[in-house]
Amino acid sequence: MATVYYTIPPPVQLAPYIRFFWVLESDQPAYLHHAMADVCPELVFHYQGQFDEVKANGRREKSSISGLQGQTSHTSRFQINECFGIFGTYLYPYTLSLLFGIPATEIVDQYTDLNGLLGADGKRLEEKIMGAADNGERVQLLSRFLELRLKSISSRDSSSAICASMHLIMQSGGCIKMDALAQEACLSLRQYERNFKELSGFSPKIFSRIVRFHKAFNAYSPASVNTLAQIALECGYYDQSHFIQDFKQFSGLNPRHFFSGKAEGLDWMRV
Structure with a gap:
């Protein structure tokens, strides 16, 4: 098996909240995983x-x-120094605030045990996920759990102006003017920035920088012949130095080393 990574689309009713489910498995005796900055919780x-x-x-x-x-x-x-299997759910930035009432600013840069986060509900969910026969069943179990949460907060508007603006930033690769988004949301720039941070955990500027970094990160291809300057230009950076600075800050890697395909801890990208 070596290392296997794949994604699974969510049910239609959960698509506004879940980007995708993912699975990472390996039978290697040792594995290193390098996680990078991300605007989306999991x-x-x-x-x-x-x-x-x-x-x-x-x-x-x-x-x-x-x-x-x-x-x-x-x-x-x-x-890890043994075989492993991980099932993950890649959420939109606002999902935890909308479905669980958790302020995004309280979970930024934090990894929280599920039992501590959701109490007895978290414990029961963990037991079901661990006891599932396969990842198809895990998708069904977690989908049902989140659908129940969705029913309990039906009064909250998942298509609010702030949520919509997050989608616009992600679709644009982080290259969109904040004042235009504030105007679209019918808010002053200060109000927009405050509301945005409450829902996403980041200021619009930092959020956009991380999204733009991900656009550059996802430009990786073993067959790519683009130079760093070309990648920087295509991803909306002012110049190559700004690109290198952001890439180092949000990945911990020099982009030249990353795009060489030799960076450690990124096996899941190469499968």
């Missing part, structure tokens, strides 16, 4: 094996079996 379930988080000083701390990775502006490293 629900993560380790149904086989358990990773350690590798701290900056090299110390390793055991991560929880299930939890929520909040949207983050920095990088993390995780390691």
